[in-house]
Amino acid sequence: MSAPAIRLAGLKKSFGASEIIRGVDLDIQPGERHAIIGPNGAGKSTLFHLISARLPVSEGAIELKGENVVGLKPFEINRKGLSRSFQITNIFHNLSVFENLRCAVLWSLGYRYSFWQRLAGLADARLRAEAVMEDIGLARRRDTPAGILSYAEQRALEIGITIASGADVILLDEPTAGMSNNETEEAVALIRRVTEGKTLVMVEHDMGVVFGLADRISVLVYGRIIATDVPAAIRCNAAVQEAYLGTSLNHD
C-alpha cells in the first residue's frame, strides 16, 4: 500500500498558554475526499495552516506522501504538490483573471524566476491558465482585474488558483462560505470536477456540501478529532451528535 497523502501524528499547536490543536492523528489516503467539520473555534483552520506551513507546528509530525514536511516553508510545501485555498479570498487583486491563473502555473511548469523569457511566448503556461479559466467558468472575465469580480467569481478564482499548478493534494478552506444556494451548487460541481483523481481535504460548514462530497469525514472538537468515518457512520455516531451537533444547537 502506498503512503498516505497526508499523515498527521500527535500534532499539537499552542498560542502562548492556550493549546488550540491538542494532539491530532489522521491518515488521508491518496485520491480520498476528506472533510473536516466541527463547531466554531474547534481549530479547523488552524489545522489547515499547520499542514500548509502557514503556522509553525508546536509538536508532532506531518507527512506529505510519506515525507516529513515539518519546518518547511509554504512555497517548499507547495512545490511538493500541496496546494490550498483560503477562507478569506486570497487572490492577486490588481492582476486580471488570466494573469492570476498564469502566476499560479509558472512555478510548476519550471519557469521559476526567469527574467530572460517572454511570458507571451510561454504557450504551455497560457494554455494551462486558459484551460483552468474555462474549468472555473471565468473565460469571459479573462481581462477583468480580479479585485472587481463578484464574490462568487472571486471564490471560483480562488479555487482555480489552488488547482492550477496541478498539485495532487488540495486543501480547501470553506470553499462555499457566504454563497447562495445556487452558487453553492455550482461550487460543489466545480470542486467535484477539478479535484477528480486528486486528494481533497476540505473544511466546510455546509453539511449538504460535506455529506455530498466527502468519502470520509473527521470531526474536530476543541483541538481533537473525536471521530473519523464514512458519512453514514458519522451521521449516527453518538459522540458526534452529542459533541458537535449539541454545541451547534446550543450555539444557535
Add this chain to the structure above:
Amino acid sequence: MGRGPGGGLMTDMVFRRGRLLLWGGCLAAALALPLVFKGGFVISLLCQMGIMVVFALSYNMLLGQTGLLSFGHAVYYGLGAFVSMHVLNLLGKDGGPLAVALLPLAGGLAGLLAGVVLGYVTTKKAGTTFAMISLGIGELVAACALMFPGFFGGEGGVSGNRVVGKDNLLGFTWGPQIEMYWLIVAWAFLATVAMFALTQTPLGRMANAVRDNPERAEFVGYDTQRVRYLMLILSGFFAGIAGGLTALNYEIVTSETLNAHTSGVVLLMTFVGGIGLFYGPVIGAILISVMQIVIGGMTHAWLLYFGLFFLFMVLMAPGGIASVLAMQRTLWQARLLGRMLPHYLATAIPLLVLLAGLVGLVELAYALLAGEGATAGDAASRVLGMDLYLRSPVPWAAALAVSAAGAAGLYWIGGRMKKAWHQTLSTLQGDKA
C-alpha cells in the same frame, strides 16, 4: 469591454503595433528635440531628463512593480556613479571613446553588486520593515561617503574627463554636450526597453503578484523573499547605469548623488508620474527635471513649490499623471472626452489665477525674508519682474485678492466640473454594463 473569446490575439497584435509606434515616436522625439531647441541650456536639460528617466524607471521596478517603498535608492545610483568615475580615471590614456561609451555598464555592474550585498539585508522583509531598513542603509552609505574620502573624494567629490585619447568612435569624442546627449539617449532607450521587457517575463509578473498578495505568491510556489531580492538586484543594475551616465555627463560625482535627498527626489518623480503604469515614471522624471531646472533657476522658493505640487498630486491624483492620462484615454475611446474638455479648460482659468496669486504671496514673503536686515523696508525690491515696496500693503493686498478670486472661481467652476465628471463616469460605467 465587448471582447469575444479568441479576440485576444487580434487585439494583442494591434496593441503591439501601437506600442511599436509609441516607442518609435518617443525615440524620434528624443532625437529631434535638440535639433529644434539648439541652446546649450536645453541640451543640458535634456541630458538630465534622460538620466532621470532611467533612474525613475529603475525605482519603479521596486515601488510600482514589486510594492517596495525604498528611501535609499540613491545608494545604487551614487555607487554606480562613483565606480564609473573611478573606472574612467583608471582607464586614463588607455581608454578610448568606445570604453567611455560603455562606461555606464560599469556603473550598472556596481549597482548590481551593491544590490547583491545590500539587498540581501533589505529584502528579507517587505512593507514598513523594508522601507525602514532601506532608509538606514541609505544613511549608512551616505555616512561612509564622508568617512572614506579616498574613494568618495570627500566634500569635493571625484572628477574626471570623459574625453580620453585623441581618436574617436564613428566621429564621436563625447566632448561636446550634444554628443553626450546622443550617448544618453542611446543608453536610456536601451535601458527602458530592457526594463519594459522585464515586466513581461515570469519574474516581472511574479513581482506584481508578490506586490498584490505575498501570502498567495508563497502558496503558488514562489519564495517572495527571492523575488524581492532579484528585483532589487536588477533595479540596482539600472540605477547604476543612470549613475554611470550622470558621472559622464557632469564629469564630477559628489556624495550628494547617494544621499537621502536624491533618494527622495527619485521617489517623488516616480510617484508624481504614476507608479501604476510603466510609462508613469518617464513622465514624472521629465516633468520634475524641467521644473527643477527651469523653476529652480528662477526662484529660491523652488523646493516649496515642489513640495506643494507633490502634495497637490497626492491629494488630487494619487495614481499620478499617468493614471490621469489613462483615464482620459478611456473617456476618449468611449467618445466621452468631448464632454469633459470644456470643463477642463474652464477649470484651468481660475486654477491659473489662484496659482498666480499664491506665487505672488510666496515670492513676496521670500523677498522680505531674504532682504531682512538689509534695505528691505526702504528701497524697492525686485519681485516677479516688478519693483515693489515690500513694507507697503499694496502688493500683498493685490496678491491676496488675486488668490481669493482664483479660489472663489475654482470653488464655483471646479464644482461644476466635478458634477460633470461624476455624470460622465456613470455614463461610462453604464456603457460597460
